[in-house]
Amino acid sequence: MTAGGAAGFPGAVQAVIQRAAHVTRLRYYPVVGSTNVEALTLARAGTPHGTLVLADKQTTGHGRHGRVWYSPGGLGLWFSLVLRPRLPMNRVFWVTAAGALAVADAAGRASGVRAEIRWPNDVLSRGRKIAGLLAEVGGTADRVDFVVLGVGINVNQRLQDFPAGIAREASSLRLLGGRSVDRAELLGLFLAAFERHYDGLEADGGRRVRQAWLQDSAVPGRRVSVRGPGGDFTGLATGLADDGALIVERDGVGRVEVHAADVRLLRELE
Numbered sequence: 001m002t003a004g005g006a007a008g009f010p011g012a013v014q015a016v017i018q019r020a021a022h023v024t025r026l027r028y029y030p031v032v033g034s035t036n037v038e039a040l041t042l043a044r045a046g047t048p049h050g051t052l053v054l055a056d057k058q059t060t061g062h063g064r065h066g067r068v069w070y071s072p073g074g075l076g077l078w079f080s081l082v083l084r085p086r087l088p089m090n091r092v093f094w095v096t097a098a099g100a101l102a103v104a105d106a107a108g109r110a111s112g113v114r115a116e117i118r119w120p121n122d123v124l125s126r127g128r129k130i131a132g133l134l135a136e137v138g139g140t141a142d143r144v145d146f147v148v149l150g151v152g153i154n155v156n157q158r159l160q161d162f163p164a165g166i167a168r169e170a171s172s173l174r175l176l177g178g179r180s181v182d183r184a185e186l187l188g189l190f191l192a193a194f195e196r197h198y199d200g201l202e203a204d205g206g207r208r209v210r211q212a213w214l215q216d217s218a219v220p221g222r223r224v225s226v227r228g229p230g231g232d233f234t235g236l237a238t239g240l241a242d243d244g245a246l247i248v249e250r251d252g253v254g255r256v257e258v259h260a261a262d263v264r265l266l267r268e269l270e
Ligand code: BT5
Pocket: 033, 034, 035, 036, 037, 058, 060, 061, 062, 063, 064, 065, 067, 068, 069, 070, 071, 077, 078, 079, 080, 121, 122, 129, 130, 131, 132, 133, 134, 150, 151, 152, 153, 154, 166, 169, 170, 171
């Protein structure tokens, strides 16, 4: 059994997190409903910064707005990290952005796959979603109490491992890179990259992460369609505001800031 196999996975994870400065404790589940739900309960009960909740399989993994996140056993990385950044609420976007940058970085190192970030929380490669992030936050406008940063990365799925509903829009590192990837090693690469982006966040309020994001993201300079609470429209994405809102030159209207929405790159699947 390799380190990434079912039997060796928790052991290999233990070894990896010894080297991760931001991980202070580990909760591992062979099967759990959702690591974000577990991590939220722990965060509200005062668990320290750096608590990592990791599962081999999730039965009720979720994305934004209660959408389903498919998390089959043994094939992906499904985890949530409890963080306690000293930041005001309007800078919390940059924690998720640091996570997305770290996923893209780790995916490249582990499998040679070139990944891009799609606002606000997706990681894509060749137009297909390989990972999603979901931050759930507690605190007040002045001060974040905790961020539960949930990360789901499709690692070793083959085509037939995806449900029909998402088979055309999703992919895995194995499918794109042509070889299977050791999940514990990938976690180690993520944690190291995350540390590089996260450190300094409190001091500069996200300035450096924002720069890196603009460099790695698939969005700025592209035509997008936006679907959100304010309705659906198209326009040209031009950048990110200080709080992480997406700046779009909306067709026929002009500059708007988009706070919560789904964004598609037009012609992304060509
Ligand atoms: C996300 O939501 O992309 C955030 C996903 C976060 C998952 C992690 S796993 C660990 C932690 N525990 C949890 O319960 N959640 C976090 P959103 O942008 O709303 O995208 C959801 C959409 O992505 C779904 O409606 C599907 O279309 C698609 N989808 C579902 N499962 C997928 C998968 N495994 N790979 C690619 N796309 C998927």
